[in-house]
Amino acid sequence: MKQPPGYEDPAHPGHVCLLQRSLYGLKQAPRAWFKRLHDYLLSAGFYSSKTDVSLFCHTTEGSKVFLLVYVDEIIMMGSNTTLVNSLLGRLASTFKIRDLGTPGFFLGIETVSSGDGMVLSQRRYMVNVLSRDGMTDCKPLATHASSVTQPVTPSDQPFENPTQYRRIVGALQYLTITRPDLSYAVNRLCQFMHTPTDDHWATVKRVLRYIKGTLHYGLCLDSFPTRTIHAYSDSDWVGCPVDRKSTSGYAVFLGGNLISWLSRKQRTVARSSTEAEYQALADVAAEVTWVVSLLRELGLHTEQPASLWCDNLGATYFCANPMFHAQTKHVEIDYHFVRDKVASGDFVVSFVSTKDQLADVFTKPLPGPWFTTLRDKLNVVEHQP
Structure with missing residues (x-):
């Protein structure tokens, strides 16, 4: 280290500056800023959420105020306007x-x-993505993935500009915050960040063409009289032709609002469709556990057990019947915690018909009409520009 230009001390050339405040742009700056804000909010009567460290709550005489922090962006809401001001x-x-x-x-x-x-919308963001990649005047499509072709393998012709591929797919990841219908396609594209091919690039352009036709779509959040939690989990057994791993997907609803969703490849190869569905159930059980913990902190939980819906009878039996132990000796132990949740009455796992399985849209490409139906059920709706 050395003294900065203009601030040299001839009498002490070997001294360096003592940092009294973290500078913007340094690695430690966000942490130092959050610590300062955190300490002040605690002194102002807020308490920090243990479930989400960026959430702060303030309670006074029955009035509640919630403050959510993202770096230097803050959103505040409460039941008492005077207290908020x-x-x-x-x-x-x-x-x-x-x-x-x-x-x-x-x-x-x-x-x-x-x-x-x-309606939560990212229309401007979508327009910017299309404009930046020269797809503003592209022809729109009804779906983001073909339901007749299998996912391509990394052995095809490498794409000539992998940096462009990574930049666009990275931008699409942020778009899934309000567009759950894009989760499956973006998850598939993210699996080939290191070695994208021309076929992968063609899939990217197909997703952009689908976005072009759904610019005015967003996630709808409405008021509902009930706050019960219900979730759907699904799995596409050995859906990946490269490593034969399955894809898990789930959708978590609070009342009638979709609040959490996921499309992700499983870590291990499943020996049966029942095992793949059981792993998907464990994933959604972990997410629902977190949601319940957050709602309890906010005083919004109804204490009713959460309903988990699965379209595989074998997986529902695994959750409730320990006599199936001999058939699941090879399954990783962390997946079995869902049994404890069912036994304690926190969750109720039930069977749902495949035609009513909303999480199907997160695990595989679907035909246009069925994809549109599920998209509507996920509360992805069109709004006025």
Whole structure:
């Protein structure tokens, strides 16, 4: 280390500067900033959530205020407008902030009013992605993946510009925040970041063409009288022709609102479709456990058991009957925690027909009409621009 230009001390040339405040752009800057904000919020009467460290809560005489932090972006909501304004004033006395009123944009996500609820939209972000990649005038498609062709293997012709491929797929990952219908396609594309081929690039362009035709679609959040949790889990057994691993998918609903979803390749090869479905059930059970923990912290949990829906009878039996132990000796032990949840009454695992399985859209390409039906059931709706 050496003294910066203009601040040299001729009397002590071997001395260095003592850092009193973390500088913007350094690796330790975000952590130092969050610690300062965290300490101030605790002194102002907030308490930090143990489930989500970026969430802070304030309770006074039955009124609640929630404050969510993402780096230097903050969103605050509460049941008492006077209390919210008071806390904003205290925050402004210490930090230089701007109150932008009712959220219109937050982290690039637009909130569009729709009846008693709202639609979370990333239309501007989608337009920017299409414009940046020269696909503004492309022909739109009804689905993002073909249901008749198998996923390609890495042995095809390598794509000439892998950096461009990684940049676009990385941008598509952020888009899945409000577009769960894109999760399966983006998950498949992310598996070939290191060695993309021309066929993978053709799939990217197909996804962009689908986005072109659904620019005005977003995730709808509406008001519902019930706060029960129900989730759907599904698996596509040995869906990957490269390593023969299965793909898990789940959708978690709070009332009628979709709040969490996933499309991910499983870590191990499943010996049967029942085992693959059982692993998918374990994945959604872990997510629901986290959601329940968060709702309890916020005082919003109804204490009713969560309903998990699976379209494989064998997997539902595994969750409740320990006599199947001989058939699951090879299954990793961490997947069996779902049995404890069922035994304790936290979860109720039930069978659902394949035609009613909403998580099907996260595990495989689907025909256009069926894909559209499931997309509507996931509350991905069209809104006015």
